[in-house]
Amino acid sequence: MSLIQLEHVSKWYGSFAVLTDCSTTIEQGEVVVVCGPSGSGKSTLIKTINGLEPFQAGKILVDGVSVGDSKTSLTALRSQVGMVFQNFELFPHLSVMDNLTLAQMKVLKKDQSMASEQGLKYLNRVGLIDHKDKFPGQLSGGQQQRVAIARALCMQPKVMLFDEPTSALDPEMVGEVLDVMVQLAHDGMTMICVTHEMGFAKKVSNRVIFMDQGRIVEDCSKDEFFNASANRSPRAQEFLSKII
Numbered sequence: 001m002s003l004i005q006l007e008h009v010s011k012w013y014g015s016f017a018v019l020t021d022c023s024t025t026i027e028q029g030e031v032v033v034v035c036g037p038s039g040s041g042k043s044t045l046i047k048t049i050n051g052l053e054p055f056q057a058g059k060i061l062v063d064g065v066s067v068g069d070s071k072t073s074l075t076a077l078r079s080q081v082g083m084v085f086q087n088f089e090l091f092p093h094l095s096v097m098d099n100l101t102l103a104q105m106k107v108l109k110k111d112q113s114m115a116s117e118q119g120l121k122y123l124n125r126v127g128l129i130d131h132k133d134k135f136p137g138q139l140s141g142g143q144q145q146r147v148a149i150a151r152a153l154c155m156q157p158k159v160m161l162f163d164e165p166t167s168a169l170d171p172e173m174v175g176e177v178l179d180v181m182v183q184l185a186h187d188g189m190t191m192i193c194v195t196h197e198m199g200f201a202k203k204v205s206n207r208v209i210f211m212d213q214g215r216i217v218e219d220c221s222k223d224e225f226f227n228a229s230a231n232r233s234p235r236a237q238e239f240l241s242k243i244i
């Protein structure tokens with residue numbers, strides 16, 4: 001069974017179709033890059049996977065559990081589907097360590113010492129152990145994003161969703177966040193990354209999904225996507241010509 005299955009997912013805001021008939025499957029350990037023009041539905045699509053965006057038609061299964069089912073616990077689902085946003089979304093009034101332990105204690109019911117141990121492990125992994133007692137505002141954007149990744153990893157998710165994790169960063173900080181993501185990919189994490197970092201896509205992704213106007217227009221191997229002679233859609237062709 002695939003780790004994630006999207007079957008004919010559609011979503012409307014009133015009469016505006018933000019997602020139209022989106023289907024794909026993601027296997028355990030796959031790294032999938034989602035790209036496409038602004039407003040094409042990329043954020044909406046990945047947010048449907050952890051229940052942050054409801055959808056009106058179709059079906060989404062995460063490890064066999066149906067996301068849209070009213071019996072499915074969204075809290076349990078979100079603990080298995082880590083998400084990293086463009087703007088970090090750390091709790092500004094909590095220290096780095098408290099950011100890392102809060103959900104572990106509240107959702108996973110871990111005690112403080114176990115949560116801290118796990119927090120330190122992942123903080124070490126993103127190279128920020130020396131900053132554990134700082135507040136988010138005392139860190140650079142790149143460091144905040146690495147904390148956000150560590151925080152998501154503390155929940156030991158089955159899959160990590162990234163929504164343009166480097167696009168709010170100053171250019172000199174993009175590399176440190178991508179390095180953490182590359183490491184994560186090499187460690188075998190299943191990842192779905194909305195990003196325009198085509199260097200990252202070329203280096204570590206298995207697959208590229210290209211979206212346009214709420215539809216999945218291309219869903220192919222990285223090699224196919226980046227092969228100039230491949231039979232790509234005109235929209236993907238145009239998109240690539242602008243960003244590469």
Ligand code: ADP
Pocket residue numbers: 013016018036037038039040041042043044045
């Ligand atoms: P992307 O991440 O590819 O830039 P989004 O998923 O954020 O695209 O948005 C897709 C489309 O849905 C955009 O045209 C956006 O304006 C529209 N949209 C997003 N949220 C809402 C909302 N709450 N109400 C109406 N339209 C929305």
Ligand code: MG
Pocket residue numbers: 042043044163
């Ligand atoms: Mg977006």
